[in-house]
Amino acid sequence: MIQLSDIQSALARIRADIRVSPCTHSETFSGLTHNSIFLKLDNQQRTGAFKERGAPNKLLTLTAAERSRGVIAASAGNHAQGVAYHAGKHGIRARILMPLPTPLTKVSATRAYGAEVVLHGTNYDEAYEKALEQSQQDGLTLIHAFDDDAVIAGQGTLGLEILQQHPDIEVIVAPIGGGGLIGGIACAVKETNSAVQIFGVQPSRIPSMKAAVAEGKPVTLNSAKTIADGIAVRRAGDLTYPLIAKYVDEMVTVE
Numbered sequence: 660m661i662q663l664s665d666i667q668s669a670l671a672r673i674r675a676d677i678r679v680s681p682c683t684h685s686e687t688f689s690g691l692t693h694n695s696i697f698l699k700l701d702n703q704q705r706t707g708a709f710k711e712r713g714a715p716n717k718l719l720t721l722t723a724a725e726r727s728r729g730v731i732a733a734s735a736g737n738h739a740q741g742v743a744y745h746a747g748k749h750g751i752r753a754r755i756l757m758p759l760p761t762p763l764t765k766v767s768a769t770r771a772y773g774a775e776v777v778l779h780g781t782n783y784d785e786a787y788e789k790a791l792e793q794s795q796q797d798g799l800t801l802i803h804a805f806d807d808d809a810v811i812a813g814q815g816t817l818g819l820e821i822l823q824q825h826p827d828i829e830v831i832v833a834p835i836g837g838g839g840l841i842g843g844i845a846c847a848v849k850e851t852n853s854a855v856q857i858f859g860v861q862p863s864r865i866p867s868m869k870a871a872v873a874e875g876k877p878v879t880l881n882s883a884k885t886i887a888d889g890i891a892v893r894r895a896g897d898l899t900y901p902l903i904a905k906y907v908d909e910m911v912t913v914e
Contacts, residue, residue: 660901661808663850666815666843669716673813676715676745678704680817682824697828699821706768709817709840710741710804716813717802718745726751731799733757733790735783736765737889738804743774754799756790758782782882784893805839806896815843822851835859835868835910836890838899845906856908862887863912868903871895872910 680701688696701709718730729752732742739755746753753774757766759781770776780786794801803810817840821828831848833841845857861869864883871877877895885891895903903910 660898660905661812661815661843661846663847665808665812666819666847669712669809669812670816670819672719673712673715673816676719676748677711677816679820680704682821697825699817701817706737706740706744706772708737708741709814710737711745712816713805713807713810713813713839713843714738714741714802715745715749716816717807717809718742718749718751720809721751721800725800728798728800729753730802731756731790731794731797732802732804733783733787734804735761735786735888738802739765739769739774739776740772742802743769743772747773754790754793756780756786756793758786805837805842805892806898807839808898811839811843811846811899811902813843814840815847818844818847819851822848828855830856830858832858832860834887834890835861835903836892837894837896838868838903839896841907842896842899842902846902849906857906859903859907859910861910861912862891863914865891865893866910866912867892868895868900869910869912871900872904876900 680703682697682699685696685698704711731754733756735758743753755769755774756777756779759778779789835841841859848855862885864885867880877900879894
């Protein structure tokens with residue numbers, strides 16, 4: 660399980676590659692909740708998502724031999740673009756497996772960042788299985804979207820930034836898909852200030868992390884459709900689950 664020192668090292672490692680995103684006061688949500696609500700705008704990263712934190716941290720920990728062979732990932736969107744963009748910046752060949760139904764805009768964006776895109780399968784699970792197979796066949800390093808210590812530590816740098824920007828923060832609310840984002844944030848924040856409460860949110864149709872906590876281990880749920888497709892993950896991560904179990908105060912689901 661990652662520690663605070665891993666996240667601090669990740670921040671130093673990727674600082675030149677990512678933007679310090681603003682954590683802006685929201686008058687709308689503050690008014691609706693009668694509270695002081697801030698939004699951490701990591702959609703202002705180059706490819707539009709926090710995935711840019713974990714991807715470069717993983718890439719920058721590769722050995723020279725691993726870099727020369729290249730990397731592979733499976734994703735239908737944000738992780739694909741984060742890996743493609745930062746691999747290109749650092750001269751590392753990247754192959755991305757994307758499901759056949761992936762929107763053309765996401766496929767085109769990933770290719771535009773310099774990655775080789777292979778369309779395979781009807782969903783993420785099938786694309787991931789193919790990526791795993793090809794990583795072993797071709798000697799490529801697999802960069803998992805969330806279940807990887809270096810990726811989790813990279814995502815956790817977002818938590819360190821929040822603490823720097825708002826040292827008096829009391830509660831942090833984050834979405835949960837596989838758990839990489841909230842796992843990293845929760846470790847960073849709780850190990851720095853244990854008084855801060857961490858809440859996770861999942862779609863009620865596919866609450867994989869909540870199910871994992873209830874069962875005491877990750878379990879695989881049936882597929883389900885939700886508008887929150889970016890966090891529609893059927894099985895919580897083996898590496899992220901213990902972080903959530905240890906650090907996250909509560910999880911809620913929404914329709």
